[in-house]
Amino acid sequence: MNSDICDANKTIDFFKKEVEEFVKNRQWSKYHTPKELAQAISIESAELMELFLFRNYALEEILKNPELLSKISDEISDVFIYLLSFVNALNLDLTTAFQTKMEKNRKKYNLQEFSNGFYKKK
Numbered sequence: 001m002n003s004d005i006c007d008a009n010k011t012i013d014f015f016k017k018e019v020e021e022f023v024k025n026r027q028w029s030k031y032h033t034p035k036e037l038a039q040a041i042s043i044e045s046a047e048l049m050e051l052f053l054f055r056n057y058a059l060e061e062i063l064k065n066p067e068l069l070s071k072i073s074d075e076i077s078d079v080f081i082y083l084l085s086f087v088n089a090l091n092l093d094l095t096t097a098f099q100t101k102m103e104k105n106r107k108k109y110n111l112q113e114f115s116n117g118f119y120k121k122k
């Protein structure tokens, strides 16, 4: 694995192009319809949840279990890959979408309305 590739030095554009090229080279664009991609994101998310079915791992347990951490990492990546393929199909700018939604979240979950993680009753 190339250690030069990490979160600190890659952009969203890098990931979008990687997924675009992967899909294009396999001629899978015809299968990557909005419905299929929305379902694929949900299915990969379910695969992530399956790793926790009937288990109650503490964070420390996961971090000390390389095999489990690898499985979780794979499923998170699957969700991310399909998400990027959906972003590509819709020609969305993910940074703009993120900033817009975060601004909505800041208004919806106003800091003044929460204390110690709980909603303060008015």
Ligand SMILES: [Mg+2]
Pocket: 044, 047, 074, 075, 078
């Ligand atoms: Mg998967």
